[in-house]
Amino acid sequence: MTNINSKTKSLINKHGTEKSALIPLLQDVQTEYEYVPKKAIDIIAKELSIFPVEIYGVLTFYSQFKLNKPGKHTIRVCQGTACHVMGGKVLLDNISSKLGISDGETTEDGLFSIERVACLGTCGIAPVIEIDGKFYGKVQLNEVDDILNQYRGTDEK
Amino acid sequence: MKNKILVCVGTSGLSAGADKVAENFETELKKINRLNDYKIVKTGDKGLFADVIVEIIDSKKTTYINVKPKDVEKIVESHIVNNELYKRRLANENYTNFFKNQERIVLKNCGVIDPEQIDDYLEQGGYEAVKKTLKSSQEYILKEVTDSGLKGRGGGGFLTGIKWGFAKKIENDTKYLICNADEGDPGAFMDRSILESDPHAVLEGMIIAGYTIGASFGYIYCRAEYPLAIKRLNIAIKQAKENGFLGENILNSGFSFNLKIKAGAGAFVCGEETALIGSIEGRRGRPKPRPPFPAVKGLFEKPTIINNVETLANIRHIINNGSKWFASKGTKDSTGTKVFALAGKIKNTGLVEVPMGTTIKELIYGPGGGLKNKRKKFKAVQLGGPSGGCLPESLIDTPIDFASINKTGAIMGSGGMIIMDQDTCMIDIAKYFLNFTVAESCGKCVPCRVGLKRMLEVLEAITDGKGTQEHIEFLKEMSPTIKETSLCGLGQTAPNPILTTLKYFPEEYDEHINQKKCRAKVCEKLLEFTVIPDKCTKCGLCFKACPTDALEWKKGEVAYINKDKCIECKACYGACNFDAIK
Numbered sequence: 052m053t054n055i056n057s058k059t060k061s062l063i064n065k066h067g068t069e070k071s072a073l074i075p076l077l078q079d080v081q082t083e084y085e086y087v088p089k090k091a092i093d094i095i096a097k098e099l100s101i102f103p104v105e106i107y108g109v110l111t112f113y114s115q116f117k118l119n120k121p122g123k124h125t126i127r128v129c130q131g132t133a134c135h136v137m138g139g140k141v142l143l144d145n146i147s148s149k150l151g152i153s154d155g156e157t158t159e160d161g162l163f164s165i166e167r168v169a170c171l172g173t174c175g176i177a178p179v180i181e182i183d184g185k186f187y188g189k190v191q192l193n194e195v196d197d198i199l200n201q202y203r204g205t206d207e208k
Numbered sequence: 209m210k211n212k213i214l215v216c217v218g219t220s221g222l223s224a225g226a227d228k229v230a231e232n233f234e235t236e237l238k239k240i241n242r243l244n245d246y247k248i249v250k251t252g253d254k255g256l257f258a259d260v261i262v263e264i265i266d267s268k269k270t271t272y273i274n275v276k277p278k279d280v281e282k283i284v285e286s287h288i289v290n291n292e293l294y295k296r297r298l299a300n301e302n303y304t305n306f307f308k309n310q311e312r313i314v315l316k317n318c319g320v321i322d323p324e325q326i327d328d329y330l331e332q333g334g335y336e337a338v339k340k341t342l343k344s345s346q347e348y349i350l351k352e353v354t355d356s357g358l359k360g361r362g363g364g365g366f367l368t369g370i371k372w373g374f375a376k377k378i379e380n381d382t383k384y385l386i387c388n389a390d391e392g393d394p395g396a397f398m399d400r401s402i403l404e405s406d407p408h409a410v411l412e413g414m415i416i417a418g419y420t421i422g423a424s425f426g427y428i429y430c431r432a433e434y435p436l437a438i439k440r441l442n443i444a445i446k447q448a449k450e451n452g453f454l455g456e457n458i459l460n461s462g463f464s465f466n467l468k469i470k471a472g473a474g475a476f477v478c479g480e481e482t483a484l485i486g487s488i489e490g491r492r493g494r495p496k497p498r499p500p501f502p503a504v505k506g507l508f509e510k511p512t513i514i515n516n517v518e519t520l521a522n523i524r525h526i527i528n529n530g531s532k533w534f535a536s537k538g539t540k541d542s543t544g545t546k547v548f549a550l551a552g553k554i555k556n557t558g559l560v561e562v563p564m565g566t567t568i569k570e571l572i573y574g575p576g577g578g579l580k581n582k583r584k585k586f587k588a589v590q591l592g593g594p595s596g597g598c599l600p601e602s603l604i605d606t607p608i609d610f611a612s613i614n615k616t617g618a619i620m621g622s623g624g625m626i627i628m629d630q631d632t633c634m635i636d637i638a639k640y641f642l643n644f645t646v647a648e649s650c651g652k653c654v655p656c657r658v659g660l661k662r663m664l665e666v667l668e669a670i671t672d673g674k675g676t677q678e679h680i681e682f683l684k685e686m687s688p689t690i691k692e693t694s695l696c697g698l699g700q701t702a703p704n705p706i707l708t709t710l711k712y713f714p715e716e717y718d719e720h721i722n723q724k725k726c727r728a729k730v731c732e733k734l735l736e737f738t739v740i741p742d743k744c745t746k747c748g749l750c751f752k753a754c755p756t757d758a759l760e761w762k763k764g765e766v767a768y769i770n771k772d773k774c775i776e777c778k779a780c781y782g783a784c785n786f787d788a789i790k
Contacts, residue, residue: 071508073490074473078432112492112650113473115432132395132590132626133551135640141777145755148775169476169644170394171433173219174551174626175257175558184435186223192755192779 058083059091063098073099073109077116086117114169122157122164124202126182131170133177138192142178143167145192149199162203211246214263216319218253218404219436225277226250226260232280233262240289249328252405252440254319255559256306261299261319264288271299302577306556309574311537313545314521315561318405323440326447329408335453337524341416342461349420350376353523355531357543362388362479362516363592363621365542365610374503375421375511383423384512387414387520388484389430389437392476393593394644396624398547399517401559403430403437406521407444411467413520415453416527418465421513425466429484432471441469476594476648480696481506481514483650494650495696516622518547538564542609552590552626553580562608569604572627583785584629587728588713592621594641594648595701597708598634617708619701631782633730634713635720639667641705645698656699659690663706671731675721683710729781729789736790737774741766743788753783 062079066072073095080091087110096103110116128143143165147153150163157164173179176188180198187198215221215230230250237243254261258273264287272283275297286294312318321328329335341349354369375383387410391399403410414426430438445467448454456464470488477483478493485507487493506512522544526534535543542564548571551557555577562571568589572578579586588598597618599606606612613620628637642664651657663686666679687703694700710717719725726734739750744766751761758773759780769780769789781789 070490071488074487075470078471078473108492109490113475115472115474130394132593132624132640133557135394135637136552136626136628136632138779138782140640141779145775145777168433169392169474169648170396171219172391172397172400172431173223174395174397174549174624176220176223177551177557179223186219188220188223191753192777193753195755 055084055088055090056094059094060098063095068099070099070101073101073106074113077106077110081116084120086120089118119157121166123162124183125164125166126180126199127166127168127171129171129173129177129179129181130167131172131174131177133174134170134179137177139178142180142190142192142195146180146195146199149195163199212249212263212265213246214249214251214265214319216252216254216261217250218401220253220257221260222436224259228277229260229262229275229280232277233284236281236284237288240284242288246288249322250324251319251321252323253401253559255315255401255561256303257557258303271303272297273299273303302556305577306558306560306575309570310561311545311563312561313525313537314402314409314518314547315405315559317409318401318559321406323405323407324443326408326444326451329406330451333528334408335412335448335451337527338412338415338453339459340527341419342459342463346376346420346422349416349527352531353420353526356526356534357531357541358519358522358526358534359542359610360516361518361522361546361622363393363595363619365620368515368519371503371515372417372421372513374501375423375513378504378511380511382425382508382510383421384507384510385414385418385421385423385426386484386488386507386512386514387426387428387517388479388481388514389428389434389517390472390479390484391431391434391517391622392479392648393595393622393624395549395551395590395593395626396622397549397551398559398623400431400434400437402517402521402547403434404440407437407440408448409521409524410441410517411444411448411454413515413523414467415458415465416523417513417515417520419463421511423511423513424464426468427488427507428467428469429478429488430469430471432473438469438471445469475650476644477650477696477698480698483696484514485512492650494652495698497695518623539607539609541611546608546620546623548608548623548625550576550625550627553584553629553632554578554627555580564609565607567605567607568599568625571608571625572604576627579627579629581629581785584631586627587630587632588628588634588637590618590626590628590637591624592619592704593624594644595619595697595704596621596624597704598628598637598712599708600712603712617704617711619704631728631730633671633726633728634709634716635667635671635726636728636730638705638709639664639671642667642702645702649698649702653693653695653699655690655693656695656702659686660699660702662686663690663703667706670717670720671726672733673720673724673731675717677721679721680710680717729778732776732778735776735778735781737769737771737776738790739767739769740788740790743786745786745788747785749783749785750780750789753779755779
C-alpha cells in the first residue's frame with residue numbers, strides 16, 4: 052500500500068489549500084484508494100486548516116464518497132424513473148438477495164459491493180446496471196447470474 | 209471527398225460494443241486494403257437507442273442499426289466489397305419515423321460529428337458564432353438573445369436574455385458564468401447526450417455568454433456519474449484553447465475567457481443554483497435564501513450567471529441565424545425547440561427534439577412510435593422528474609409549452625418524459641419520487657425534511673394495504689403546506705407527483721385503500737402470486753421469465769406458481785399478456 056501521508060500531501064500540492072479545492076481533492080483521494088481513508092482526512096484537515104468534522108460533513112452529504120473500502124467490483128444498480136418502471140427495484144432486490152448484501156455493503160469475500168444510483172442517465176436501455184464502468188442494459192432477472200459469474204470466474208477467493 | 213463510416217459511440221452505444229464495432233471496421237477494411245478510402249468517425253449518441261447505429265456515407269447514405277461487432281465482417285463484405293446492402297441490419301421504417309417528425313437544432317451535430325475532433329465541429333460551422341459575437345457589441349448580443357425569447361431549458365423557464373442582463377448591469381471586476389450540467393432528474397439524459405456528442409456547442413455558448421455579461425471565468429459543474437461527458441469536455445476545452453477560441457485574448461479581440469470543470473459528487477439538490485455554488489466553493493450543497501440572487505451575489509460573492517447545458521447549446525444557433533429565426537419556431541411564449549428524453553414503456557427510447565407547442569400525443573405516437581407492448585394500455589406520461597407530475601390519457605393533447613404544462617400541475621422540467629402503461633401503479637410512482645426527494649433533501653428546512661418523510665410513510669402504508677381515508681386527507685393537507693413553506697425548488701415541487709396522481713388517478717388510491725387491490729399488480733403486499741386458470745392461455749411466457757424456477761409449466765398446461773421457490777419478484781406479471789396472474 053502506498054503511503055497515504057505522502058500521497059495525500061502530493062494531491063494537496065496539486066489542488067492547493069483553498070477551501071474550494073476540498074471536493075476535487077477528496078475525489079482524487081477516492082480515485083486513489085477507492086474510499087477516503089481516515090488518515091487522509093486528518094492530513095487534509097491540518098493542511099487546509101479546517102476541522103475534520105467539516106470534511107466529514109461534506110463526505111457524508113455527497114453520495115459519491117465512501118468511508119469504507121468497497122469490494123473488488125462495484126455493482127451500481129440504477130434506480131432512475133425509467134429503470135423503476137422497467138423493473139429496476141426488483142433487479143436491485145434480486146441482486147441484493149443473491150449476494151446477501153444490501154446497498155452500500157460489501158460481500159464477505161470482498162468481491163462485490165452494491166451501490167444504488169439515482170440515475171445513470173441511460174434510460175433508453177433500462178433497467179441498467181454498471182459494473183466497474185461497464186454498462187449492462189435491458190437486464191433480465193435470469194441474466195443476473197451470468198453477468199455476476201463473469202466477475203467471479205478468474206478471481207481468487 | 210472521402211467516404212465516411214459513422215459509428216455511434218455514446219454511453220448506450222458503448223454498452224452494446226460500439227468501440228468494438230468501430231475497431232472491427234478498421235480491421236476489416238485493412239484486410240481488403242480499403243482503409244484509405246474510408247474515414248471512420250466515432251460520433252456521440254444519435255439519439256435513438258438502437259444499440260449500435262452505423263452510417264455509411266459513400267455515394268449515398270445508408271444506415272444500419274442494432275449492429276453487433278460480429279456483423280461488421282458481413283457488412284463490409286456485402287456493402288463495400290460487393291456493393292450490395294446488408295439487409296439484415298438495415299434501418300427500418302421505425303427508425304426513419306423516429307427522425308422524420310423532429311426538428312433538430314440543438315441535436316444537429318449529435319451522431320454526425322466526432323466529438324473529440326474540433327475539425328469536425330468547425331466543418332459544421334463551429335465557432336462562427338463566437339467570431340460574430342466578438343465583432344459585435346455586448347448590447348447587440350444581449351438584445352439578440354432576449355429577442356429570441358429563449359427560456360432556460362433546465363426547468364425554470366426564465367428568460368435567458370433577462371437573466372444575462374441582470375449580471376451585465378452590475379459593475380464588478382470579476383463575474384462568473386456557470387454551466388449547470390448536474391443533470392440529476394432521474395429519467396433525463398439530454399444534457400449527457402449533448403455533452404457527449406457535441407461538447408464544443410456548449411463551450412461556444414459559454415464563451416458568448418461570458419462575453420455578453422463580462423465574465424472571464426467559467427465553470428462547468430458536471431455530474432460525476434457522467435465520466436464520458438467529462439472526458440470529452442476536457443478534450444474539447446484543450447482543443448478550443450489550441451485553436452484560440454478559449455484562453456487569453458480570444459481571436460485578438462481583447463476578450464479572455466477560461467474554463468474549469470468541476471465534477472459533482474452525487475447530490476441532486478446541487479442542481480439548485482445556490483446549492484451548486486456552495487458545492488463549487490467546497491461546502492455541502494445547501495440552498496440559501498434568495499435574494500441576493502446569484503446574478504448579484506453568487507460564486508465567491510461575485511455576480512454569477514448559471515445556465516443549463518441545453519440553453520447554452522442553443523445560443524450559437526441564435527447568434528448565427530438571428531433572433532427572428534429562433535422566435536419563429538415554437539409558440540409565442542415558448543420559442544424554439546425542446547429536447548425530450550423519451551423512456552419507459554415506449555417503443556423508441558431516445559432523444560427527440562421538436563418545436564415547442566407540439567402535443568404530447570404527437571411526440572409519443574410520432575417519433576416515439578407508440579407503446580412498446582401494443583397489447584398493453586397507455587396509462588400516464590410523467591413529465592419533469594421528481595418535481596413534475598403524471599398526466600393521464602385525457603391530457604395527452606396538451607401542447608408542450610411552459611404555460612400549458614404548468615396548468616396541468618406537472619412542469620416542463622428539464623425534458624424527461626417517461627411513458628407508463630397499465631402495468632405501472634400510480635401510487636407506487638408517487639412513492640418512488642417521494643423516496644427520491646426524501647433521500648435527496650438537504651435537511652435544512654423542516655417542511656421538506658420532515659413533511660416529505662411523513663408523506664412517504666403514508667404512501668408506504670397505502671401500498672402495503674394499511675391505508676385509510678384519513679391518509680388521503682393528510683396528503684391533501686400536507687402537500688400545499690410543504691410547497692408554500694420550503695426554501696428551495698426541491699421542497700417547493702416535491703409534492704407534485706402526489707398531487708397529480710391524487711388529481712388524475714383517484715380511483716387507484718381508492719382501490720388500494722378500500723379494496724386492498726393494486727390494479728397494475730405492482731404493490732406486492734396486495735398480490736397473491738397465483739395463476740388464474742380461466743385466464744391462462746398456457747403460452748409459457750411467465751415460465752420463461754421466472755428467474756427462480758418457481759413457475760411450473762408444460763406445453764398445453766396451465767402454469768402454476770410454487771410458493772416455496774417464489775421470491776415475489778413479479779417477473780411473471782410483467783411477462784403475462786393476459787392478466788392471468790393475481
